[in-house]
Amino acid sequence: MRIVVMVSGSGTNLQSIMDAVAEGQLNVEIAAVGADKPCTGIERAQAAGIETFIVAPGDHPDREIWNRVLEAKIAEYDPDYIVFAGFMRIVDAALVARFANRIVNTHPALLPSFPGAHGVRDALAHGVKITGLTVHFVDSGVDTGPILAQAAVPVLEGDTEESLHERIKVEERQLLVQTIAQLPQPSN
């Protein structure tokens, strides 16, 4: 199974995928790692000898064109699945349709609660006692697609957004790898 992993930041979820592949625990080929900007995730992929690409919104006249360029770039690698591992961009409905039920996202909250870019901050602000993470297929909404797996993480007294997010990410790295391992081979 071939995957393309998309990142925007530190890339620790990507690292857990790369480590699982290197250790023989995850039987996938990482065809490429892409990002919307230069970031540590891209550096991690380069250090591992994986092909990388950057499609930055600012390098394109508008969002529509950015989406089409990104879609074409991903398609070049002919992936079975695309994994959004901390990819902090919303892609349009046409891109989602092109890769229907093949884009997997990880979100640091228990969806459908606290969708969007600040899931950890919003859960903390709401005062929930349990939050967690969700691995789900991407549909044309924001964090609304079919849920593949979830794990709960308790909110502790005195938690900050950073401390809570760090504990969520410990679980997230494991669950993302497990979920990818269980994806069915798409029929095409």
Ligand code: GRF
């Ligand atoms: C993850 O918690 C992901 O769910 C969120 O951003 C974080 C990315 O972390 N959207 P990393 O770049 O994998 O370290």
